Amino acid sequence: MTRLADPRVVAATVTDPELPQLTLDDLGVLGDVFVDQAGTVVVDLLPTYTGCPAIDAMRDDVVAALRRAGYDDIDVRVQLSPAWSSDRISAAGRRKLAEAWIALPGPAPARVPGAAIPITLRPTARLTCPHCGSADTVEVSRFGATACKSLHCCRECTEPFEHFKAL
Amino acid sequence: MGEHSDNAYEALTEDNDPRWAFGTGFADPLAGVDTSVPAGVAGEDLAAYCLMLGDDALVMSHRLQQWCTNAPTLEDEVALANIALDLLGQARLLLTRAGAADDRGRTEDHFAYFRDASEFRNVTLVEIENGDFADCVVRLLAFATWRLALLDRLGSSVDPVLAAIAAKSVKELTYHRDYAAQWAIRLGDGTDDSRARMERAIGAVWPLVAELFALSDAERRLADAGVAVDPASLGDEFEAVIATVLGAASLAATSVPVASATAGRDGEHTPALDALLAELQVLARADPEATW
Numbered sequence: 001m002t003r004l005a006d007p008r009v010v011a012a013t014v015t016d017p018e019l020p021q022l023t024l025d026d027l028g029v030l031g032d033v034f035v036d037q038a039g040t041v042v043v044d045l046l047p048t049y050t051g052c053p054a055i056d057a058m059r060d061d062v063v064a065a066l067r068r069a070g071y072d073d074i075d076v077r078v079q080l081s082p083a084w085s086s087d088r089i090s091a092a093g094r095r096k097l098a099e100a101w102i103a104l105p106g107p108a109p110a111r112v113p114g115a116a117i118p119i120t121l122r123p124t125a126r127l128t129c130p131h132c133g134s135a136d137t138v139e140v141s142r143f144g145a146t147a148c149k150s151l152h153c154c155r156e157c158t159e160p161f162e163h164f165k166a167l
Numbered sequence: 168m169g170e171h172s173d174n175a176y177e178a179l180t181e182d183n184d185p186r187w188a189f190g191t192g193f194a195d196p197l198a199g200v201d202t203s204v205p206a207g208v209a210g211e212d213l214a215a216y217c218l219m220l221g222d223d224a225l226v227m228s229h230r231l232q233q234w235c236t237n238a239p240t241l242e243d244e245v246a247l248a249n250i251a252l253d254l255l256g257q258a259r260l261l262l263t264r265a266g267a268a269d270d271r272g273r274t275e276d277h278f279a280y281f282r283d284a285s286e287f288r289n290v291t292l293v294e295i296e297n298g299d300f301a302d303c304v305v306r307l308l309a310f311a312t313w314r315l316a317l318l319d320r321l322g323s324s325v326d327p328v329l330a331a332i333a334a335k336s337v338k339e340l341t342y343h344r345d346y347a348a349q350w351a352i353r354l355g356d357g358t359d360d361s362r363a364r365m366e367r368a369i370g371a372v373w374p375l376v377a378e379l380f381a382l383s384d385a386e387r388r389l390a391d392a393g394v395a396v397d398p399a400s401l402g403d404e405f406e407a408v409i410a411t412v413l414g415a416a417s418l419a420a421t422s423v424p425v426a427s428a429t430a431g432r433d434g435e436h437t438p439a440l441d442a443l444l445a446e447l448q449v450l451a452r453a454d455p456e457a458t459w
Contacts, residue, residue: 044199049253051255078196079199080335083338122352143246147253167338
């Protein structure tokens with residue numbers, strides 16, 4: 001009997017449908033992967049946003065990758081708690097985002113226990129342009145082509161660029 | 168997609184690509200989550216509460232989706248669609264949680280497509296017609312400020328499923344509230360026309376805010392059990408946030424919200440909801456087996 005590849009290693013090769021440069025593991029979307037007592041491969045996925053339309057595609061891609069690796073009994077579960085955070089993006093994931101000219105997220109907003117969530121009344125994020133390195137950039141919109149990114153523009157080189165939002 | 172890659176329509180409708188199997192082909196958004204009801208909590212009440220919060224999100228999402236091709240700029244079109252998508256995601260989780268809580272076998276599709284207006288439990292604020300962009304900003308500011316305060320507290324609910332949905336939603340709602348606040352400031356502190364429109368919109372929307380703080384019977388029982396939050400307890404935070412935004416927008420302060428009687432929570436709605444549901448439900452009711 002041939003020995004099957006480690007299911008965690010297999011699942012970690014699956015790429016994100018909307019950011020194909022990154023794997024689900026790079027993004028921190030891939031949670032625990034283990035084989036339970038009944039022999040089922042259990043995979044936990046942490047959706048980035050509640051309405052993320054890519055989650056069904058991710059589930060299908062994970063199942064397909066494990067099937068190709070020889071596994072038949074696969075259970076992909078949604079993990080809501082603890083919620084996904086951009087802090088879960090790995091060092092490799094951050095490097096790949098930068099290579100795709102996407103500005104990196106800062107640390108996820110920290111909560112002060114007992115205090116209300118502070119409101120941001122004006123655009124504040126002064127990002128460094130991933131194309132030319134200039135700090136003279138403006139936020140065009142907090143909501144970009146996907147839920148996880150905002151849209152910015154550099155006033156120095158006039159190129160638009162995306163920013164992976166801190167969440 | 169292969170040979171059809173030069174034809175967008177054929178590529179999207181090709182049968183063998185599971186990633187386009189949307190519509191009623193959706194997978195359970197709570198797959199693998201333990202949805203048992205905590206001891207001492209009435210499943211019927213928990214289901215009713217999740218329906219209230221889920222219906223608020225579903226109906227508000229639909230109103231925001233109606234801005235598609237109508238928003239003032241492309242960036243705002245994308246922003247409003249993103250916010251609508253977040254709220255649709257919250258609605259799917261909450262309606263699915265409702266279906267699991269009372270164990271009557273109802274799914275998110277049943278709740279969204281096969282209930283009439285009188286069975287919806289959303290507040291009136293989310294169902295009224297869209298109006299102009301100032302109306303959109305004022306309604307979203309009130310809704311996101313209230314919902315963020317509420318769901319932030321529900322992160323400590325004794326129902327772990329509701330607590331997890333709430334904690335996840337809070338991160339999204341923080342962006343929604345910021346978006347509405349920043350537009351409120353730009354319009355309130357903008358031209359004579361934008362300012363006049365904001366003042367008119369506040370006058371039109373604010374009479375519906377009192378209902379957000381009303382307490383239904385199911386909420387009262389669940390609040391006592393540590394599952395729900397009495398919305399009256401959100402008043403101070405709501406007032407402080409709104410005062411900050413309106414102050415920065417050079418707009419006159421609004422009155423402190425005093426809880427009115429419940430209306431939408433009891434199934435009493437305006438004719439606007441009937442029209443909205445006719446649009447939302449027509450395809451599913453014409454062909455209940457449809458997938459798209």
